[in-house]
Amino acid sequence: MYGLTILGNNSAIPAYDRHPTAQALYWNDEVFLIDCGEGTQMQLTQYKIRRGKINHIFISHLHGDHYFGLIGIITSFGLLGREQPLHIYAPAGLEQIIRLQLQVADTTLPFDLQIHTIETAGTLLSNKHVRVDCFPVKHRIPCFGFRFTEQKAPRTLLKEKAVAAGIPQYFYNRLKLGEDYINKNGEVILNETVTTAAPAPLSYAYCADTVYLPEICVHLQQVTLMYHEATFLQDLEERAAVRFHSTSKQAAMMAQHCQPQRLLIGHFSSKYEDLQEFEKEARAVFPKTDLAIEGVTYLLRRPTEAGS
């Protein structure tokens, strides 16, 4: 399953039962956490997210509403006897805080906690299923966006055609990787005659907290689902800029530039109780926009699955 569960959609001050930012990204058989505002460990329980599936946590920046819940997750993992390593990716400063908190509590974790400091754009993680890249966005303090991209899937084998072309079974995996086959007579069987293209890779991009910043579109090509912060409505554009945040309209303009399959907006200011205006404002610019609602899982779908 590929999908994103919203654990918190509010900005700095929790309000109206909305929690600070935290997201769980289901990716094949893993769960990635993206930002961990206060209360995230309770939200994991609330939404039945299996902690054992979490091995990588990505923290965009060190404002409290994006990471105050991280230490609670780490210490609870320890109390629950976790043994598998935990990787955290965050801007400079986090490691010092976490190590200090563990030290004053005289806590020795039963697992290997690896905190990787993000300093610049680059690839944070790459394995069989996913590549995670980060890129700087523009906030009051150092802040990074993340892009999760499915590794290129193998081509789909048209088995009957391969049999008919006399290609031996041992070569099928190489066909899936795109190779042509040359038979005993020196005839070339072109790959595309016995396979079809791999499905387009799924991807998720997380852009928060940031001012409106069209130049990051270079990192956001062909994104399946794009999350962009929308702290204020457009009438508070100036306030958004002063506080290094975006408006709902600006988030939609970003989507207009980058053309993801769908846009998700969140990080709503606690001055707004009703969120409908955010949806209306964004959809006027980019119709395929959804509000990030706590507890809802937004599936990442390939175009054929999505039916759109």
Place this chain on the structure above:
Amino acid sequence: MYGLTILGNNSAIPAYDRHPTAQALYWNDEVFLIDCGEGTQMQLTQYKIRRGKINHIFISHLHGDHYFGLIGIITSFGLLGREQPLHIYAPAGLEQIIRLQLQVADTTLPFDLQIHTIETAGTLLSNKHVRVDCFPVKHRIPCFGFRFTEQKAPRTLLKEKAVAAGIPQYFYNRLKLGEDYINKNGEVILNETVTTAAPAPLSYAYCADTVYLPEICVHLQQVTLMYHEATFLQDLEERAAVRFHSTSKQAAMMAQHCQPQRLLIGHFSSKYEDLQEFEKEARAVFPKTDLAIEGVTYLLRRPTEAGS
């Protein structure tokens, strides 16, 4: 109003919708916070506790389930534009953590944050309404209990008797403070003939986290309400000792020693879903025991008010 609202009654790992330790103590027109586990700021909202009444926060020790919610309260106070000073009392180490967290977030608070390091038994605060004393308890890391005691109330003036004795009105305040009156003829009017004793001072004592430690009873004389941790049931007495915690029976034995008006027990291990056994076990030793239940306010009553 004098009363204690439970904001969290669970031990280390949140479970069954029970939150980590946090308590709000209503004291005349103020609210004291005692410990601030993760999510305390949401619990303040949930139970409609007025933040503007909070000027003093007491942290028993630096295990996360007792203070991870503090930084969220502090930063939210800042975002809400608080101006009045905030005093925090905690063992060594807290100030370094909080200042570091504010620094990496590039946060300048709009109010004066005073963090007072507790090193030994003594008086932390004394004003017209309250005296707050701390005393060491015994846990895996430095940990303190707290006692909140009402300052001695003035004696009650029996006005008719004072008039009959010919005592002038300007002297009434001195009568309330316990002075005798000497009239023009040199006759002494004994104070107790024109006043009655002040009501007994209300008090609240907080003892957590700690092993069973009868020697702290010296700090717990004539307590109105005594909270004592009870992490496990008595059948896990050994586990409790190893982890520097107490059992429900031990909490009740402490009350048997110290004879508070009422005992409140909490900090229940997340291994217990049902808490009734805690009540049963403690009441067998000290009948006037209650379970600390989230959202419930336990009033501090003078014996005449309590009707007991």
